[in-house]
Amino acid sequence: MSQQFNVAMSSSTFALYHGTFTSAQYPGPLLFGVRPSRNTVVKKPEQKPKRKRAPRKTAPRQAKKAEIRDVPFPFLELPAEIRVMIYKHLLVESSVELSYRTGGQGKGLSRGCLTKVPGKHGRAGHDSWVTFKPKHEDDKPTPLQPAILRVCKFTRAEATPLLYDQTFYFENPLALKRFLARITPSTLSLLRKIVIRGWAERNIPCWVNALSLAFAMLTTAHNLESVRFDRKVSGSSDQGFWDQRRFPEYLQHIAVEDLKFWIQYVNSTGGKKAAEILSFSDINFGSQDEIENDYKVIEERKKVFFKELQLE
DSSP, rough: HHHHHHHHHHHHHHHHHOSOOTTTTTTTTOOOOOOOOOOOOOOOOOOOOOOOOOOHHHHHHHHHHHHHHHHHOOOGGHHHHHHHHHHHHHHSSSOOEEEESSSSTEEEEEEEEEOOOTTTTSOOOOOGGGGEESSTTOOOOOOGGHHHHHHGGHHHHHHHHHHHHHHEEEHHHHHHHHHHHOOOOHTTTTEEEEOOOSSSOTOOOOHHHHHHHHHGGGGGGGOEEEEEEEOOSSSSSGGGGGGGTTTHHHHHSSSHHHHHHHHHHHHHHSSSOHHHHEEEEEGGOOHHHHHHHHHHHHHHHHHHHHHTTTTO
8 A cells, every 4th residue: 555655656746846867766667758868869760861863964955055145146257148048038028018007906007918808888898898818828928027137237238128129019008108208218219119009099088198298209219110000909899980981080089190290200310211110900990800801991991091191
């Protein structure tokens, strides 16, 4: 009985004491929860050594790329023929068509071909019905890279003539006027070939005014080789505008007088005659049905037009 009491007293005394016990101080049985002494060595579980990651194989490749980027490319040391090939790849395409667009997309010049969608009455659509479309259905317009012209004065002088030596297409006179207003007189003298489409719409007065201003600016384009007037017609419904009885009335609504002034100026310079530069497609004088089936009517309208224009 006394032995059990001593054990209990020792246990209670041990529980109240917060120090560290040794075997000399407490000869009784070992109790759980005893804090280990400072001299006790606790072994940690063995950890497997971490595997070292192998160096990435792409590191030398990235260093090589960085080394290549730091080395400038001697572009001007290339042969002139190679530089011209690079310029043409960046600046020349088979059809550069600058188009003036209006409506929800805002006003301004846009690259790419346009197609006219027939309106409610079957007539060719105007600006509000014009949609952008690549030159070929399965192809996209070649993107120009004019940034090469900003490299230095030498590349600009060498590459600019290649850019303006190609044919420029304008959907209407507004596009032509806006384009000419943005280039310098020295650049204007580099123009060679121009095609104007959709110019003969008598119910669009702004086209007539734009054509007048555009040809006033073209008087300083001394190296022009060709100015061709084209016209897109969606069907034979446009035939009424070119009826011979109404043809003189139609001529009053187009900028014939402004074309006359340009023709007289070109002929007075002593260079290439206006008749050699200016041309009009057959589609200007009738629909495709008339061109294929009744070409005599087209020839009669041409005579009336060229006589009024004094081009012959």
